[in-house]
Amino acid sequence: MPYRSSYDTPFGGFTLTPWVKRLLIANTAVGAVQLLASVSGYGGLLERVLAFRPVDFLSQPWTPLTYMFAHGDFWHYFFNMLVLFFFGPPLEERWGSPDFLKFYLVAGLGGALFCLFQPWAGVIGASGAVYGLMLAYAMAWPDNLIYFWGIFPIKVKWLVAGLAAFSAFQALATVGSNVAHWAHLGGFATAFLYLKSPWAPSPWGAVPHRKKAKPKGKGGFTGLSLPWKKKPTAPAPAPKPQDRAGATNRNLDEQRLLDDVDRILEKISARGLGSLTDEERKRLDEVSRRYRSN
Numbered sequence: 001m002p003y004r005s006s007y008d009t010p011f012g013g014f015t016l017t018p019w020v021k022r023l024l025i026a027n028t029a030v031g032a033v034q035l036l037a038s039v040s041g042y043g044g045l046l047e048r049v050l051a052f053r054p055v056d057f058l059s060q061p062w063t064p065l066t067y068m069f070a071h072g073d074f075w076h077y078f079f080n081m082l083v084l085f086f087f088g089p090p091l092e093e094r095w096g097s098p099d100f101l102k103f104y105l106v107a108g109l110g111g112a113l114f115c116l117f118q119p120w121a122g123v124i125g126a127s128g129a130v131y132g133l134m135l136a137y138a139m140a141w142p143d144n145l146i147y148f149w150g151i152f153p154i155k156v157k158w159l160v161a162g163l164a165a166f167s168a169f170q171a172l173a174t175v176g177s178n179v180a181h182w183a184h185l186g187g188f189a190t191a192f193l194y195l196k197s198p199w200a201p202s203p204w205g206a207v208p209h210r211k212k213a214k215p216k217g218k219g220g221f222t223g224l225s226l227p228w229k230k231k232p233t234a235p236a237p238a239p240k241p242q243d244r245a246g247a248t249n250r251n252l253d254e255q256r257l258l259d260d261v262d263r264i265l266e267k268i269s270a271r272g273l274g275s276l277t278d279e280e281r282k283r284l285d286e287v288s289r290r291y292r293s294n
Helices: 018-039 043-050 063-069 074-095 097-117 127-140 156-173 181-195 241-271 278-293
Strands: 145-148 152-155 210-212 222-224
Touching: 018 043, 018 063, 018 074, 018 097, 043 063, 063 097, 074 097, 074 127, 097 127, 097 181, 127 156, 127 181, 145 156, 152 156, 156 181, 241 278
Parallel strands: none
Antiparallel strands: 145 152, 210 222
């Protein structure tokens, strides 16, 4: 399911980000161990050790984490890793690796939490986590096109809405199914609540903006929220005239950039993300990438 963006990296134009790569490797390694255990006749035992079953949580407290890395068969593994491969890198690039990993684990744990509605069922698979990634991607880039089966274009927001509705219907209508629809629904719900919470990553990652500061004496000042800027420990040598001119131009460019970012952030605060134009979204993406790479 390749994706195409009008204001982000097009399909095939990104490289694997650090935690997406590690998660792919971890899931593949556990899958290989499962395969060897199955060939050796210990597949069922390993699955019982890794799978999350609510009634066994007290005796197996590690399973809300380990269930995310085990899968029932090759196609179960393949679909989940395909979603992680396509939807994960843009989110990790935007949020940064720590926030991306935190979100992935929160969505996966939310999938386990919703499995309390089927306390006797054993659940395995990264579906809760990757369904959370799909929801986050749809909230960030709702109008991007997904080419389903490489042929049929559909906006990502409609694809994710359809999957969420299907998961809700199946969770309520089916009993004893081999598909953990409650985990899917839990991934969606937990991801949505987390992204609406105060702990959510910034929609545009490390975007700089001004901090309003209290005035000191008669005058006042406005600082910049650039935590990577360190105070010099020793006085710098006097710049040459041409260096001063270049620095002045850079400062003016920086000033205009921050003015633009402030205006866009104020618009988000007043009217929400949906009010942004494509050009404004591009601007925030460019600024986020620039300051993340510095």
